[in-house]
Amino acid sequence: MKWSLAGAMIDALELCELAQAAEEAGFDSIAMPDSVFYPEQVSAPYPYTADGKRMWAPETPMPDPFIAMTAMAAVTSRIRFYTNVFKLPLRDPLLTAKQVSTMAVMSGNRIALGAGLSWIPEEFTFTGTEMRTRGARTDEAIEIIKAVCAGRGPEWVEYHGKHYDFDALMISPAPEISVPIYIGGHSEPGLRRAARLADGWMSVNTTKAELASAIDRLAQLRAEFGRADVPFDINVSPTDVRDLGGYRELETLGVTEIRVLPWYRYGVDPGDRQGRLDSIRRFADEVITQY
Numbered sequence: 001m002k003w004s005l006a007g008a009m010i011d012a013l014e015l016c017e018l019a020q021a022a023e024e025a026g027f028d029s030i031a032m033p034d035s036v037f038y039p040e041q042v043s044a045p046y047p048y049t050a051d052g053k054r055m056w057a058p059e060t061p062m063p064d065p066f067i068a069m070t071a072m073a074a075v076t077s078r079i080r081f082y083t084n085v086f087k088l089p090l091r092d093p094l095l096t097a098k099q100v101s102t103m104a105v106m107s108g109n110r111i112a113l114g115a116g117l118s119w120i121p122e123e124f125t126f127t128g129t130e131m132r133t134r135g136a137r138t139d140e141a142i143e144i145i146k147a148v149c150a151g152r153g154p155e156w157v158e159y160h161g162k163h164y165d166f167d168a169l170m171i172s173p174a175p176e177i178s179v180p181i182y183i184g185g186h187s188e189p190g191l192r193r194a195a196r197l198a199d200g201w202m203s204v205n206t207t208k209a210e211l212a213s214a215i216d217r218l219a220q221l222r223a224e225f226g227r228a229d230v231p232f233d234i235n236v237s238p239t240d241v242r243d244l245g246g247y248r249e250l251e252t253l254g255v256t257e258i259r260v261l262p263w264y265r266y267g268v269d270p271g272d273r274q275g276r277l278d279s280i281r282r283f284a285d286e287v288i289t290q291y
Helices: 010-026 065-074 093-107 121-127 134-148 188-197 207-222 242-255 275-286
Strands: 002-006 029-032 080-083 111-116 154-162 165-170 181-185 201-206 234-236 256-258
Touching: 002 188, 010 093, 010 154, 010 275, 029 065, 065 080, 065 093, 065 256, 093 121, 134 154, 134 181, 154 201, 188 201, 188 207, 188 275, 201 207, 201 242, 207 242, 256 275
Parallel strands: 002 029, 002 256, 029 080, 080 111, 111 181, 181 201, 201 234, 234 256
Antiparallel strands: 154 165
């Protein structure tokens, strides 16, 4: 089992210290969220709360994940970094591929891309992108990024799709090891996208029962797409599992990596810098080293 620290809603100036503490404690990776901006008014409910309201304040720090991951990679040597999840259809895929490729090379291949669609209509409106085509554009964007970051170094790449079309070009630097791409989401289209295109799947914060159902469906879909024997990571954030026995049960379901927020586990205010660091070390002592 691999252990991932969720780096959400942490002051940007404290992230490098957080990364060093997580690496020293034995965490395998750090997950960074993506929030381009906080619209004062939104025209759709937040899908992960019972009342549809966002659970964070407008001023909550949400550093750009690519910049944050680059800074943290510069002060660490082993720990990996990935987005959870990067709102891919808001961005141009070639520009994204350039960023991911450069991060992968400069970090020593410690970068992965977790991709999602975004649920906020205003994010599409205010960035001049189209929400209606977000799924199809994400599929094409994944194919483009995979081609650029295939792990063969710089090479000629071209793409001719419905939404993106370009002739042969080369992006350099490019990694010598392929960059993993994970897909987030529990919807049927999201699960199908992960099974068909990705190197793994990432859950939202949810129960073990919900995870078991999604993992079972992923197995069915991977077989349907002829990818049952291809290595596939399953990265989850369980809300009702807190002990070693429960984590081992998740492993039997096929889970390969678990995301945690140790400060919430131990009742530490996330704004308490020292308490947060102490909770990282405590979780490592009580869980990671005992697993």
